[in-house]
Amino acid sequence: MRRRVASAAKPNPAHLALAKLEGTLGDRLFLCTQNVDDLHEQAGAKHVLHMHGELFKSRCDTCSRAPFRDTNIYEPPSEIPRCDCGGRIRPHICWFGEVPFELDRIFHALDECTVFMAVGTSGVVEPAASFVAHVSGRARTIYVGAEEPANASAFTECHLGKAGQVLPELFASFS
DSSP, X not given: OHHHHHHHXXXXXXXXXXXXXXXXXXXXXXXXXXXXXXXXXXXXXXXXXXXTEEEEEEEEXXXXXXXXXXXXXXXXXXXXXXXXXXXXXXXXXXXXXXXOTTHHHHHHHHHHOSEEEEESOOSOSTXXXXXXXXXTTTSEEEEEESSOOXXXXXXXXXXXXXXHHHHHHHHHHHO
Protein backbone atom coordinates (compact mmCIF):
# COMPACT_ATOMS: atom_id res chain seq x y z
CA MET A 1 0.00 0.00 0.00
CA ARG A 2 2.83 2.44 0.86
CA ARG A 3 4.54 1.72 -2.45
CA ARG A 4 1.29 2.27 -4.33
CA VAL A 5 0.76 5.66 -2.68
CA ALA A 6 4.41 6.69 -3.15
CA SER A 7 4.43 5.64 -6.80
CA ALA A 8 1.67 8.17 -7.51
CA ALA A 9 3.60 11.06 -5.89
CA LYS A 10 5.52 13.53 -8.03
CA PRO A 11 8.44 15.80 -7.11
CA ASN A 12 7.57 19.33 -6.03
CA PRO A 13 9.55 22.50 -6.80
CA ALA A 14 11.73 21.92 -3.71
CA HIS A 15 12.90 18.54 -5.05
CA LEU A 16 13.56 20.15 -8.43
CA ALA A 17 15.50 23.04 -6.84
CA LEU A 18 17.69 20.60 -4.88
CA ALA A 19 18.39 18.55 -8.02
CA LYS A 20 19.32 21.74 -9.86
CA LEU A 21 21.59 22.76 -6.97
CA GLU A 22 23.27 19.34 -7.16
CA GLY A 23 23.85 19.96 -10.86
CA THR A 24 25.58 23.24 -9.98
CA LEU A 25 27.56 22.14 -6.94
CA GLY A 26 28.29 18.55 -7.93
CA ASP A 27 29.83 16.51 -5.12
CA ARG A 28 30.05 19.59 -2.89
CA LEU A 29 26.34 19.00 -2.12
CA PHE A 30 25.62 16.15 0.27
CA LEU A 31 21.91 15.41 -0.07
CA CYS A 32 20.68 13.25 2.80
CA THR A 33 17.01 12.52 3.35
CA GLN A 34 14.90 10.89 6.02
CA ASN A 35 12.20 10.24 3.40
CA VAL A 36 11.97 6.76 1.93
CA ASP A 37 10.39 7.78 -1.39
CA ASP A 38 12.33 8.39 -4.61
CA LEU A 39 11.14 11.95 -5.27
CA HIS A 40 14.66 13.41 -5.21
CA GLU A 41 15.73 10.93 -7.87
CA GLN A 42 12.59 11.60 -9.92
CA ALA A 43 13.53 15.29 -9.81
CA GLY A 44 16.95 14.47 -11.24
CA ALA A 45 19.20 14.20 -8.16
CA LYS A 46 21.92 11.62 -8.74
CA HIS A 47 23.53 11.25 -5.31
CA VAL A 48 20.99 10.92 -2.51
CA LEU A 49 21.69 9.22 0.79
CA HIS A 50 18.48 7.72 2.18
CA MET A 51 19.27 7.41 5.87
CA HIS A 52 15.99 5.62 6.59
CA GLY A 53 16.15 3.41 3.52
CA GLU A 54 14.33 3.19 0.24
CA LEU A 55 10.75 2.09 -0.15
CA PHE A 56 11.25 0.69 -3.64
CA LYS A 57 14.05 -1.65 -2.55
CA SER A 58 14.04 -4.86 -0.52
CA ARG A 59 16.76 -6.83 1.25
CA CYS A 60 17.39 -10.11 3.05
CA ASP A 61 17.16 -9.96 6.84
CA THR A 62 19.88 -12.61 7.19
CA CYS A 63 22.65 -12.50 4.59
CA SER A 64 24.74 -9.72 3.08
CA ARG A 65 22.94 -9.72 -0.28
CA ALA A 66 22.83 -6.14 -1.55
CA PRO A 67 19.44 -4.38 -1.42
CA PHE A 68 17.65 -4.75 -4.74
CA ARG A 69 15.06 -2.79 -6.67
CA ASP A 70 11.55 -4.03 -5.84
CA THR A 71 8.73 -2.09 -7.43
CA ASN A 72 5.81 -4.45 -6.82
CA ILE A 73 2.94 -2.10 -5.94
CA TYR A 74 -0.03 -4.27 -6.73
CA GLU A 75 -0.22 -7.53 -4.84
CA PRO A 76 1.41 -8.29 -1.54
CA PRO A 77 2.76 -11.84 -1.51
CA SER A 78 0.68 -14.46 0.26
CA GLU A 79 3.80 -15.48 2.22
CA ILE A 80 6.90 -13.54 3.24
CA PRO A 81 9.35 -13.96 0.35
CA ARG A 82 12.56 -15.84 1.07
CA CYS A 83 16.11 -15.22 -0.07
CA ASP A 84 18.24 -18.02 -1.55
CA CYS A 85 19.94 -18.24 1.88
CA GLY A 86 16.56 -18.92 3.56
CA GLY A 87 16.31 -15.48 5.18
CA ARG A 88 13.21 -13.35 4.89
CA ILE A 89 12.97 -10.54 2.34
CA ARG A 90 11.91 -7.27 3.90
CA PRO A 91 11.59 -3.67 2.75
CA HIS A 92 14.91 -1.80 2.71
CA ILE A 93 13.59 0.57 5.38
CA CYS A 94 14.94 1.55 8.78
CA TRP A 95 12.09 0.88 11.20
CA PHE A 96 11.77 2.79 14.48
CA GLY A 97 14.35 1.45 16.92
CA GLU A 98 16.79 0.44 14.17
CA VAL A 99 19.97 2.36 13.44
CA PRO A 100 19.73 4.60 10.35
CA PHE A 101 21.90 3.75 7.36
CA GLU A 102 25.38 5.18 6.72
CA LEU A 103 25.72 7.29 9.87
CA ASP A 104 29.52 7.31 9.53
CA ARG A 105 29.23 8.85 6.08
CA ILE A 106 26.66 11.36 7.32
CA PHE A 107 28.82 12.49 10.23
CA HIS A 108 31.85 12.79 7.96
CA ALA A 109 29.82 15.11 5.69
CA LEU A 110 28.65 17.08 8.73
CA ASP A 111 32.26 17.46 9.89
CA GLU A 112 33.19 18.89 6.48
CA CYS A 113 30.19 21.13 5.80
CA THR A 114 30.19 24.92 5.74
CA VAL A 115 26.45 25.30 5.11
CA PHE A 116 23.90 22.98 6.71
CA MET A 117 20.27 23.08 5.65
CA ALA A 118 17.34 21.12 7.05
CA VAL A 119 14.12 21.15 5.06
CA GLY A 120 10.66 20.32 6.37
CA THR A 121 11.70 18.41 9.48
CA SER A 122 10.00 18.48 12.87
CA GLY A 123 13.36 18.76 14.60
CA VAL A 124 12.37 15.89 16.90
CA VAL A 125 13.35 12.62 15.18
CA GLU A 126 16.84 11.50 16.22
CA PRO A 127 19.57 11.31 15.21
CA ALA A 128 18.74 13.80 12.43
CA ALA A 129 17.39 16.38 14.89
CA SER A 130 20.89 16.66 16.39
CA PHE A 131 22.71 17.22 13.09
CA VAL A 132 22.33 20.99 13.37
CA ALA A 133 23.88 20.95 16.86
CA HIS A 134 26.79 18.93 15.48
CA VAL A 135 27.70 21.72 13.01
CA SER A 136 26.69 24.65 15.19
CA GLY A 137 29.28 27.40 15.52
CA ARG A 138 31.25 26.44 12.41
CA ALA A 139 28.65 26.26 9.63
CA ARG A 140 25.85 28.46 8.41
CA THR A 141 22.68 26.67 9.57
CA ILE A 142 19.43 27.16 7.69
CA TYR A 143 15.97 25.74 8.29
CA VAL A 144 13.25 25.80 5.64
CA GLY A 145 9.74 24.54 6.31
CA ALA A 146 6.11 25.35 6.78
CA GLU A 147 6.33 25.26 10.57
CA GLU A 148 9.06 26.11 13.04
CA PRO A 149 10.88 22.94 14.13
CA ALA A 150 11.31 21.96 17.79
CA ASN A 151 15.03 22.74 17.49
CA ALA A 152 14.59 26.14 15.78
CA SER A 153 16.88 27.89 18.28
CA ALA A 154 19.81 25.83 16.97
CA PHE A 155 19.55 27.39 13.49
CA THR A 156 21.07 30.73 12.52
CA GLU A 157 18.32 31.21 9.90
CA CYS A 158 14.73 30.00 9.74
CA HIS A 159 12.75 30.51 6.54
CA LEU A 160 9.12 29.62 7.15
CA GLY A 161 6.92 28.69 4.23
CA LYS A 162 6.37 25.86 1.80
CA ALA A 163 9.72 24.42 0.77
CA GLY A 164 8.61 24.40 -2.87
CA GLN A 165 8.27 28.18 -2.73
CA VAL A 166 11.12 29.07 -0.36
CA LEU A 167 13.96 26.90 -1.71
CA PRO A 168 13.97 28.14 -5.32
CA GLU A 169 14.03 31.74 -4.08
CA LEU A 170 16.66 31.02 -1.44
CA PHE A 171 18.92 29.21 -3.90
CA ALA A 172 18.59 32.10 -6.36
CA SER A 173 19.93 34.39 -3.62
CA PHE A 174 23.00 32.12 -3.22
CA SER A 175 24.11 32.92 -6.79
